[in-house]
Amino acid sequence: MGGEFAPAPAEEPILAGVGVVKRFGALVVLDKVDFAVASNEAIGIVGPNGAGKTTLLNVLSGASQPSQGTVRFRNIDVTNAGAAQHCRLGIARSHQIPRPFGGMTVFENTFVAATAGGNRKGRDAYERCIEALELCAMLGHANRRAETLGLLDRKRLELARALATDPVVLLLDEIGGGLTDGEAGQLVETIRELRRRGIAIVWIEHIVHVLLQVVERLVCLDGGRVIADGRPEAVMADPAVIGAYLGQGVA
Amino acid sequence: MTPKMPVSVQRWTPTSVAAIGVLIAIVVALAFAPFVLGANAIDKLITLYIYVIIAAMWNALAGYAGLVSVGQQAFFGLGAYAAIRLSNAGIEVYSALALGALAGGLISIPLSWFMLRLRDGEFAIGMWVVAVVAHLLVVQDKLINGETGTSLRALTAYAANDRRAYTYWMALGAMVLFLALIFVLLRSRLGASVQAIRDDEEAAAAVGVRVLRGKVIIFVLAATGAAAAGALWLATAISFQPATYFGVQWSAYMIFMALVGGLGTFEGPILGALLFFLVQDVFGEVGVWYLVGLGLVAIFFALFMPRGIWGTIEDRFGIRLMPVGYRLRLPDSVVLAAKTEEDAAAGS
Numbered sequence: 394m395g396g397e398f399a400p401a402p403a404e405e406p407i408l409a410g411v412g413v414v415k416r417f418g419a420l421v422v423l424d425k426v427d428f429a430v431a432s433n434e435a436i437g438i439v440g441p442n443g444a445g446k447t448t449l450l451n452v453l454s455g456a457s458q459p460s461q462g463t464v465r466f467r468n469i470d471v472t473n474a475g476a477a478q479h480c481r482l483g484i485a486r487s488h489q490i491p492r493p494f495g496g497m498t499v500f501e502n503t504f505v506a507a508t509a510g511g512n513r514k515g516r517d518a519y520e521r522c523i524e525a526l527e528l529c530a531m532l533g534h535a536n537r538r539a540e541t542l543g544l545l546d547r548k549r550l551e552l553a554r555a556l557a558t559d560p561v562v563l564l565l566d567e568i569g570g571g572l573t574d575g576e577a578g579q580l581v582e583t584i585r586e587l588r589r590r591g592i593a594i595v596w597i598e599h600i601v602h603v604l605l606q607v608v609e610r611l612v613c614l615d616g617g618r619v620i621a622d623g624r625p626e627a628v629m630a631d632p633a634v635i636g637a638y639l640g641q642g643v644a
Numbered sequence: 645m646t647p648k649m650p651v652s653v654q655r656w657t658p659t660s661v662a663a664i665g666v667l668i669a670i671v672v673a674l675a676f677a678p679f680v681l682g683a684n685a686i687d688k689l690i691t692l693y694i695y696v697i698i699a700a701m702w703n704a705l706a707g708y709a710g711l712v713s714v715g716q717q718a719f720f721g722l723g724a725y726a727a728i729r730l731s732n733a734g735i736e737v738y739s740a741l742a743l744g745a746l747a748g749g750l751i752s753i754p755l756s757w758f759m760l761r762l763r764d765g766e767f768a769i770g771m772w773v774v775a776v777v778a779h780l781l782v783v784q785d786k787l788i789n790g791e792t793g794t795s796l797r798a799l800t801a802y803a804a805n806d807r808r809a810y811t812y813w814m815a816l817g818a819m820v821l822f823l824a825l826i827f828v829l830l831r832s833r834l835g836a837s838v839q840a841i842r843d844d845e846e847a848a849a850a851v852g853v854r855v856l857r858g859k860v861i862i863f864v865l866a867a868t869g870a871a872a873a874g875a876l877w878l879a880t881a882i883s884f885q886p887a888t889y890f891g892v893q894w895s896a897y898m899i900f901m902a903l904v905g906g907l908g909t910f911e912g913p914i915l916g917a918l919l920f921f922l923v924q925d926v927f928g929e930v931g932v933w934y935l936v937g938l939g940l941v942a943i944f945f946a947l948f949m950p951r952g953i954w955g956t957i958e959d960r961f962g963i964r965l966m967p968v969g970y971r972l973r974l975p976d977s978v979v980l981a982a983k984t985e986e987d988a989a990a991g992s
Contacts, residue, residue: 456850480852492847494840496908500653500972505840508833510852518833519653523972532651533982535972545989558851 510558710842715771723871748871
């Protein structure tokens with residue numbers, strides 16, 4: 394695996410969190426996390442519940458600000474730039490629980506993304522939306538109000554909307570959760586296509602075998618710390634990772 | 645990947661082009677009303693136009709941008725008050741009315757900085773507080789004579805019939821101007837963005853929407869509209885009693901018209917204003933029970949017909965007279981395939 398997309402270790406990271414600490418009151422959710430993704434790299438993030446995965450994604454996407462540390466995009470400090478600015482720069486995300494704009498049609502959902510985040514206009518924006526919907530198999534639902542969609546279609550819309558913003562980096566939060574094997578297979582195909590287009594992927598997912606079909610690097614978080622980082626097979630065999638999942642002492 | 649299919653985006657339909665044509669014809673015909681209709685009918689039409697303005701403005705604010713306010717009477721009152729102050733300062737009376745409307749909108753700019761930090765219920769109640777504070781402050785002005793109020797005396801320099809006709813044209817012009825402004829705004833990229841803010845603020849920011857900017861624009865526009873309505877009300881009533889202008893009943897009317905007509909549809913509030921105008925004409929003298937009745941009807945719609953009359957018609961028949969949204973023209977096979985897949989998923 395990964396042969397098609399060999400990592401380019403020498404490359405500058407396009408998005409990086411440096412020494413990221415996130416506290417909620419006394420609770421330390423991220424504890425000095427260093428994380429970087431290079432352009433066209435695909436990274437999977439795994440870890441038990443409460444490890445801080447989604448919090449890391451929130452910090453990287455600008456939805457929340459770290460208590461300490463910085464976030465850099467193409468070597469510019471974007472720590473406090475805010476979610477909208479992150480998106481405009483090219484950092485798009487999907488939410489773990491899809492958050493469609495319920496009162497708008499599926500097409501209009503992507504249109505907002507293409508015009509606001511992607512800064513496109515008119516026909517150019519339309520084409521981007523149609524392409525994103527087609528890629529996510531949502532074109533047939535384009536005129537439906539988003540609140541009428543089922544869970545699978547909401548997930549697809551979440552992805553299509555993120556794509557319509559023209560991302561350089563795509564942050565995915567458990568977009569494969571709750572899917573059947575067939576549906577997950579389709580999703581893997583879609584995300585491979587995105588990689589072919591040069592979009593870097595950071596993907597949080599519990600279903601590791603799905604993840605491994607796309608990513609060439611795996612990062613494992615536990616208790617707000619990076620406990621393993623490297624080639625997927627090495628990370629999965631790491632005693633610390635096995636310990637984190639199965640409880641201490643097993644390893 | 646599937647091959648490229650013929651897909652196009654449709655914004656105007658033949659029905660909607662015809663509807664706009666009819667609408668323009670109606671407006672042109674209405675412009676001649678002062679030459680044809682009697683004083684009573686003209687006064688009623690002015691009232692109707694004012695209702696349309698406040699309903700459409702409240703709908704833009706609440707129905708499209710999700711900013712539910714029960715304090716828009718603040719701007720309604722301030723628009724009228726500013727007109728009185730400006731006229732008193734020696735400005736020609738009709739210019740004073742127009743500038744009064746602008747002044748009401750201007751005040752909303754610094755206000756937005758505070759108010760738009762509040763969300764949902766906090767914003768709604770906060771706006772009510774703004775209206776009450778505005779009322780209390782205006783009453784402090786000696787020119788107003790406390791709650792006794794004053795009147796826009798400069799208007800009485802005009803003969804009654806001329807005055808009525810000028811006010812009528814001002815009201816018609818303001819209604820057309822504000823409806824056109826909202827229409828163009830909602831059809832623009834900003835229109836799609838504010839609807840996204842309404843539905844999910846964080847998700848909107850996540851796709852690049854500048855949330856505060858969108859809210860400020862709609863807030864200021866809605867305030868200017870309410871202030872213009874207040875100034876027009878003053879132009880037709882001449883007298884200014886603070887309690888009438890800053891009363892919370894205006895919010896009740898706005899909510900009623902937008903909710904019954906169809907919140908979040910362009911056409912709905914216009915229909916709602918027309919219905920409210922007719923109801924007001926028939927039951928307006930009944931007093932308190934009339935307000936209770938209005939409340940009950942509004943609650944009925946909120947519970948059982950949340951899309952209002954026009955929204956329900958739109959959903960059922962797919963009619964769009966004044967389209968602000970986007971329709972995709974798709975090959976039937978694409979829609980059918982999506983439907984089949986969904987049915988299969990539901991069946992499994």
